[in-house]
Amino acid sequence: MLDVLIIAVMIGIMVSLGGGLYFLVRDRGATQRTVQSLSVRVALAIALLALLAYGFVTRFILPAA
């Protein structure tokens, strides 16, 4: 369950980062859509770190090394 969630968050990070690039090319600085996408991206990155830390503390997912 936790690993599915981690993969889902990673996909979300890639999509929001890609969205930021799309709006960077498309909107040419006229809108706030690039910075909005990147804000989502950063929030998901914090969520990923929290999930990994939660997995470590609860011993659901342990580092290989």
Next chain:
Amino acid sequence: MSESHDTNGTPRYYVPHSSVWPIVGSIALFITAFGAATFIQQSTDKVLTATGTYGGIIFYIGLAAIAFMMIGWFGAVIKESLQGMVSGLLDQSYRQAMMWFILSEVMFFAAFFGALFYARLISVPWLAGAGHKLETHLFLWPDFAETWPLFMTPGGTATEAMAAWGLPFINTVILVTSSVTVTFAHWALKKNQRGALQAWLALTVALGIIFLILQGVEYVHAYNDLGLNLSAGIYGSTFFMLTGFHGAHVTLGATMLAVMLIRILRGHFTPENHFAFEAASWYWHFVDVVWLFLFTFVYWF
């Protein structure tokens, strides 16, 4: 108004009359390639002792010439932008060029992550007799057991793995924090809050430099205490290839953000016109995402 002009009357494409930078760049690239090739030729069989060869010196002269060309060329482009010469299609070209550059970066890292996955999921299990490769295992490496990280290569080279829950996790938190601060700087620029923009961007550059210093500490630890180096088998090679090239990208991103900071201190950029800042900021986010994947797949799992 003709179609070749924007609404404000400037030509859609600004074409400079002449520029010295392309030929400077060509010469710099030639010097670099010549120096690198000469260095390799002079240092074959004595890689670690090949100090003082002129090939190495020429290589560094070439790199310095490339840096000189970049500073000059980018400086000229900034000057054109400040004089209002960038408009219409030229702006669009810059943005599309950024997209192609990023595509090449994605392919670059995809190849290295691909090497990691191939080693972990295919070639190392094969050496241990997985699938239809049982005879490879029996005849060549009968004592080899599959592990990841690969503590013991089939040839008998031993190494320890880099633990995820220590310096690497701290470094991850530092890099994600720097992405938060660059996002705050981005919002501040959009809302035209110059003071906040300068402070958040300066903090981002500082966090990037701290990340690089800690990465250096980690490498020293790997070499001195863990026996983890470039010749410690496929785990060591993929570890240093991925984290090393990522570190080079952090250096590049921090340099770009530092240039943005200098430009902002000089009053460049407006809430509507700030492509260079937005591109550098996006690049920083990209480098952070590459690290998150590295941390998950190289250090953690």
